[in-house]
Amino acid sequence: MAVHEIKHPLVQHKLGVMREANLSSKDFRQLASEVGNLLTYEATRDLKTEPATIESWSGDEISVEKIKGKKITVVPILRAGLGMLDGVMELIPNAKISVVGLYRNEETLEPVAYFDKVVKDIDQRTALIVDPMLATGGTLIATIDLLKQRGCNHIMGLFLVAAPEGIEAVQSAHPDVDIFTASVDDKLNEQGYILPGLGDAGDRIFGTR
Ligand SMILES: O=P(O)(O)OC[C@H]1O[C@H](OP(=O)(O)OP(=O)(O)O)[C@H](O)[C@@H]1O
Ligand SMILES: O=c1cc[nH]c(=O)[nH]1
Numbered sequence: 001m002a003v004h005e006i007k008h009p010l011v012q013h014k015l016g017v018m019r020e021a022n023l024s025s026k027d028f029r030q031l032a033s034e035v036g037n038l039l040t041y042e043a044t045r046d047l048k049t050e051p052a053t054i055e056s057w058s059g060d061e062i063s064v065e066k067i068k069g070k071k072i073t074v075v076p077i078l079r080a081g082l083g084m085l086d087g088v089m090e091l092i093p094n095a096k097i098s099v100v101g102l103y104r105n106e107e108t109l110e111p112v113a114y115f116d117k118v119v120k121d122i123d124q125r126t127a128l129i130v131d132p133m134l135a136t137g138g139t140l141i142a143t144i145d146l147l148k149q150r151g152c153n154h155i156m157g158l159f160l161v162a163a164p165e166g167i168e169a170v171q172s173a174h175p176d177v178d179i180f181t182a183s184v185d186d187k188l189n190e191q192g193y194i195l196p197g198l199g200d201a202g203d204r205i206f207g208t209r
């Protein structure tokens, strides 16, 4: 499993603004989407292309490059993953969306699954999981388990912030899954929140703080 920490200045600047405690929900949501967009750009860097012949504006036939191979399904994890979805879809507007719903039990920190609607042909698609936070890794591992049970065999994940503890857990459960994140942060606190982190990303995106 490869972990890509995206050090692009735009990503780092936007993430820095998101760390400010008093940022409005509106601005937090806007930035979550923008960083989601930039992470998508990085995660799709290695997609294969193939030449295709088209008629150009001048009437000449020319060769252009088109993306080939597996199609993508974007997998936002409810709720907080919705905050990044628009930015992700802006770059890959033809991708199908497979929604999964999980929340973390606040006492046990175990993931609780409550919804899924996954595309039928997921066995022929790359899944791009989208969630702002990778903390203990429980939610991501449960999501990958579900996608693999449905036949998916190529999975990547986009996260605004990831904790080393969660990365390690995912690495040992699913070594084939690649992670793209704006930051590998320091650690988890006793309540399982990432430090320095962003706080509760779902609450900040939806204004339920
Ligand atoms: O790595 P983990 O320890 O499993 O934690 C990460 C999960 O916790 C948050 O969701 P939350 O449970 O707060 O649900 P929400 O999106 O509905 O707010 C976050 O968006 C991840 O899905
Ligand atoms: O720091 C964290 C950990 C889990 N979920 C969040 O929203 N934030």
Ligand SMILES: [Mg+2]
Pocket (backbone or CB within 6 Å): 080, 200, 201, 202, 203
């Ligand atoms: Mg939450």
